[in-house]
Amino acid sequence: MADARQMTVATALRRRIDPAVAWAFACIVLVLVVGSFYSRSFLSPEYLLQQLKVASFLGVIATGAMIVILLGQIDLSVPWVVAVGGMMATAATGWGPLGEAIAIPFGVACGTLLGLVNGAGVALLRLPSMVVTLAVNAVAQGLMVVHTGGFSPQASSSPAMRFLATGDTLLGIPNALVVWVIVGAAAVFLLTRTTFGRTVYAIGNRERAAYLSGARTGAVVIAAFAIAGGLSAFGGVLLAGYASKAAQAMGDPYLLPAIAAVVLGGTSILGGRGNYLGTVAGVILITLLQSILSVMQIEEFGRHVIYGVVIIAMLLIYGRGGKHSE
Amino acid sequence: MSGDVRYWLRENIGTIFAFAAFVAMFLLYVANHSAGLNANVAQTAANKGVILAIVAMAQTFVVLTSGIDLSVGMVMVLANCLASQIVIGTPMSTAFGVLAVLAVGAVCGAINAMIVIFGRLQPIVTTIATGAIYYGAALALRPVPGGDVNATLADALTGQFAGGLPASLFLLLALVTLVWWPFRHSVIGRAVYAVGSSEVSAYMSGVPIRRAKFAAYTLSGLLASVAGLFVTFVTYSGEASAANGGTYTLYSIAAVVLGGVSLFGGSGSAIGAIFGALMFRTIGDLLFVFDVEPLWQPLFQGAVLMAAVCLGSLRLLRIRNRLELYG
Numbered sequence: 001m002a003d004a005r006q007m008t009v010a011t012a013l014r015r016r017i018d019p020a021v022a023w024a025f026a027c028i029v030l031v032l033v034v035g036s037f038y039s040r041s042f043l044s045p046e047y048l049l050q051q052l053k054v055a056s057f058l059g060v061i062a063t064g065a066m067i068v069i070l071l072g073q074i075d076l077s078v079p080w081v082v083a084v085g086g087m088m089a090t091a092a093t094g095w096g097p098l099g100e101a102i103a104i105p106f107g108v109a110c111g112t113l114l115g116l117v118n119g120a121g122v123a124l125l126r127l128p129s130m131v132v133t134l135a136v137n138a139v140a141q142g143l144m145v146v147h148t149g150g151f152s153p154q155a156s157s158s159p160a161m162r163f164l165a166t167g168d169t170l171l172g173i174p175n176a177l178v179v180w181v182i183v184g185a186a187a188v189f190l191l192t193r194t195t196f197g198r199t200v201y202a203i204g205n206r207e208r209a210a211y212l213s214g215a216r217t218g219a220v221v222i223a224a225f226a227i228a229g230g231l232s233a234f235g236g237v238l239l240a241g242y243a244s245k246a247a248q249a250m251g252d253p254y255l256l257p258a259i260a261a262v263v264l265g266g267t268s269i270l271g272g273r274g275n276y277l278g279t280v281a282g283v284i285l286i287t288l289l290q291s292i293l294s295v296m297q298i299e300e301f302g303r304h305v306i307y308g309v310v311i312i313a314m315l316l317i318y319g320r321g322g323k324h325s326e
Numbered sequence: 327m328s329g330d331v332r333y334w335l336r337e338n339i340g341t342i343f344a345f346a347a348f349v350a351m352f353l354l355y356v357a358n359h360s361a362g363l364n365a366n367v368a369q370t371a372a373n374k375g376v377i378l379a380i381v382a383m384a385q386t387f388v389v390l391t392s393g394i395d396l397s398v399g400m401v402m403v404l405a406n407c408l409a410s411q412i413v414i415g416t417p418m419s420t421a422f423g424v425l426a427v428l429a430v431g432a433v434c435g436a437i438n439a440m441i442v443i444f445g446r447l448q449p450i451v452t453t454i455a456t457g458a459i460y461y462g463a464a465l466a467l468r469p470v471p472g473g474d475v476n477a478t479l480a481d482a483l484t485g486q487f488a489g490g491l492p493a494s495l496f497l498l499l500a501l502v503t504l505v506w507w508p509f510r511h512s513v514i515g516r517a518v519y520a521v522g523s524s525e526v527s528a529y530m531s532g533v534p535i536r537r538a539k540f541a542a543y544t545l546s547g548l549l550a551s552v553a554g555l556f557v558t559f560v561t562y563s564g565e566a567s568a569a570n571g572g573t574y575t576l577y578s579i580a581a582v583v584l585g586g587v588s589l590f591g592g593s594g595s596a597i598g599a600i601f602g603a604l605m606f607r608t609i610g611d612l613l614f615v616f617d618v619e620p621l622w623q624p625l626f627q628g629a630v631l632m633a634a635v636c637l638g639s640l641r642l643l644r645i646r647n648r649l650e651l652y653g
Contacts, residue, residue, distance in 0.1 A: 074450070076576070125639035126651055128589045130394070134576060135632040142625025150621055208652035217652075252572070256454050269448045301469070304462030311455040316445050 018274075020266025023318045024281035028288060035292040042292065049174060055287035056180035057165075057238050058257055059280065063187045064115075064231030065258040066279045067224050070191070072204045072271025073129035075225065077118060078232050078258060080140035082251030085111045085233025086240035087144055087153055094155040103158040107237040108230050114140055115229015119222030129225075144248075152247045161241030176238060183231065188276045190227075200224055204271025260311055261286045266318070340586015341598035347584075348605040355608055358615045365490030372492035373484050373560050375607040377553050379498055381574050382581035382603040383506065383596045384549035387542040389582050392522045392591025393442065393449035395543065397457035398550045399575035401434045403566060404464040405554025410473025410564025413555070420476040428551050434460055435547020439540040457571070464566040471565035473558075480559035494556070498600065501552065505545065506596045514541045522591025581606050584634050606631075 035042035061078060068075040089107030092099040099106075114136055121132030147153075157165075167175045191197035199220045202210035211217045235254065240246040259269075265282030267274025289310060293303040335342075355371075356363040381398055388395040405427050412423035434456070441452045485493050509515040517538035520528040529535055553574075558564060579589075585602025587594025609630045613623045645651060 121636070125636060126642060127635060127638055130579065130589060131583050131635050131638070134579060135628065135635045137576075138580075138628030138631050139625065140628075142622075142628040145624045146621055208649060211649075211652050249569070252569070256458075259451070260454060263448075263451050269451055299466075301462040301465035304458045304465060306462075308455040308458035308462065311458075312441060312445075312447070312452065315447050315451060315455075316441075 018266050018278060020318045021275065021278040021281055023314070024265055024278060024285055027314060028281060028285050031285065031288050031292060035288075035295075038292075038296055042295075049172070049177070051287055051291055052284070053174035053176045054291070055283050056174070056176035057235055057242065058254060058261060058287060059180040059283045060183050060238065061232050061235035061254050062258040062261045062279055062283050063183055063276075064228030064235075066262045066265075066267055066274065066276070067187070067191070067200060068129070068228045069259070069262050069267055069269060070200050070204045070271055070274060071221060071224055072207070073122060073221075073225075074259070074269075075118065075133045075228050075232075076130060076255065077114060077133040077137040077140065077229070078255040079249075079251035080137045080144065081111045081114050081229050081232040082236035082239065082254055083144055083246065083248065084114060084140050085236025086157075086246035086250055087148065087236075088233075089161060089237045090153055090155040090157050090240050090246045091147070093158040093161075100158045100160070104160060104164075104234075104237055107240075108234045111233020111236070112226050112230035115226040115232075116222060118229060119225030122225065123218040123221035148248070153245065156245050157237075157240045157243075161237055162244060163241075165238045165241030176242070179238065183234075184276060184280065191276060196220060196223065201272055204268075204273070206272075257286050257290075264311065264314055337593075338595070338598075340588075340593075341595050341601065344585040344598045344601035344605060348601045348608065351605055351608040351612060355612050355615055358612075360615075365486050365492075368490065369484075369486055369492040369494075371607070371611065372494045374611075375604045376494040376498050377556050377560070378574065378577055378581060378607055379600040379603040380501065380549055380553040380556065381578045382585065382599040383501065384546040384553065385578040385582050386585075386587055386594065386596040386599040387509075387518070387546045387549070388449065389579075389587050389589060390518050390522045390591055390594065391539055391542045392525075392589075393539070393542070394579070394589070395438065395453050395546050396450060396575055397434070397438060397453040397460055398546060398578055399571035399573065400457040400460040400464070401431055401547050401550035402554040402557065402574055403568075403571040404434065404460045404467070405431050405551035406557045406561075407464040407468040407473075407554075407564040407566050409555050409558040410475060411467060413479070413558065414474055414476050420479055423476075424479075424555065427555055428548060431551020431554065432544050432548040435544040435550070436540070438547065439543035442543065443536050443539050457575070461566065461568055461571060464571075468564045468566045471563060471567075473564040475558045475562055477562070480562060483556070484559050497556070501549070502597065502600070505549070509541075509545065510595070514538055518542050519592050522588075522593070524592075577606060578603075580631055583638070584631075 032042060041047055061082065065075055065078065085107040088110040089103045092103040092106040118133050118136050121127050122129045164175050164179055169175060169178060191200065199210060199215045199217070202215055203217055203220060207217060236251060239250055261282035262279050263269055264285060265274065265278025265280070267278055289307060293306060298306070359367060361367055381402060384398050385395055408430055409423065409427045412426055413420055414423065438453055438456055441447055441456065442449050483493055483497055487493055487496065514537060517528065517533045518541065520533045521535050521538045525535065581603035582599045583589065583602070584605055585594065585598035585600065587599055609627055610623060613626055618626065
């Protein structure tokens, strides 16, 4: 009896653990081990906590990217939605005490609004997400250039934003990490325990089937893009808090790493398959890789090359498609 | 006969639309330009437009297979950096340099192709990663902006012909007749369209899928390197600018869509993409002519892009069965 019970737990566990996720975590360990040959400090708790703090910003943004990728779509509007989040939040801070209080929700709301436009273009106008989000990115950029006059805004971030991004809780755990854990837990709940989440996976697998089984595909797609926009903007709010001000191109370095993190974590870029643990692994892996390469003082060109080669190599190991697509 | 015409129209409606929109915008631009249409205005406009047009052509090959090449911009930057090192000196060494740059571009495309075909990775992820590699290579070649290029060749290709016609347009024309036209009418070209329309059907019908994809990605890399060469000719220098690479990649997608090439693959033409690119460039220039504050230019460009993209949803009006919406 106990034996059989154990067997099922073991099989269940094996079934739950995606080989891709296991690979991603194995690669994290590998990167750390290789790094520790170079310097013992790579294994120190301070360094690891610092990395997790930096990873939190990418983690929040990648969470949104993952929800959209699970739909089988892609969100290329990340760069300027991140910037909108940061800039609107700092702008609100400049309005006085009330603005300071609403800075964070205001920034997130602006991003959500842009996400809604993305979702409406994809779900209602049936346009390819790659184009709609590209256009929204261009519009967001235009709006921000007009808003800031083409310069990086002078307004600085509110104390609350700085607290979230740079502060530490009692145990020395960075607040940003706590934020990421909360966002991640919410995403896991949303994806695995709600109708919305099941519908996201169903749409990613076959939208037609999801529609025919009575799922409200349109509403779910719009909501998913809105959530992604909100999370990108929230990432921007945190980044603005971290740097204490927003900047023109602050979102540019986050688009490709976010997609890469999601894909490295075993989520299929075609949608319908993937779990959040993988995205966590992908985010940590990418952050560690970038950090260790720069600490090792490898020249910038080498960092880019190694970064690309590692992504390709890892995907060749576990991220390959079927023999014939479709 | 009338059936033929109707079929031809349906095949080329995107190209025709892009051409008409470009002509309309360009006329508007010229009519309102303080200097009118003189050779210098045309030359500047052409040089700016041709770079994007070539990158858009490069993107078209891959998009036709229903893939996407997010490394075109980086291949262009790599070619630019390489050209600023080796396209110089005697005519002999210049010619060798040009060939070497083109070869490097083709190899970059071929690497993408190999990973997509044999590695069976998704094009979008593959080209994100290889784009980082190519950018790294560009940075290795040119850590700081600089370099030089054979000025005679550069001036010849970016200058004017007798009669004031911009030379760059002839380069574009040459690319269309020497690369696109033979490709479109070859077996491989048709295979590319077949793969983009339905890979399964193409496979079942014995279409050489792998060769088609290989050709598409390699040509994409080759044309991206032509664009990189041209950037060098215009700027007389090389710069490993990640921003440039990223912008050109994104704009190439916009140009391809404006030019009526379907991102789902299998329909559209490089000629449409060229006019899409020229149109996209003219939009930006229109604002200067109308004395709009430069600050508003990105917003205007974004709004026009948004509007153009939304035009694509007009096809919804033709759909009779809701299920057709869900592929």
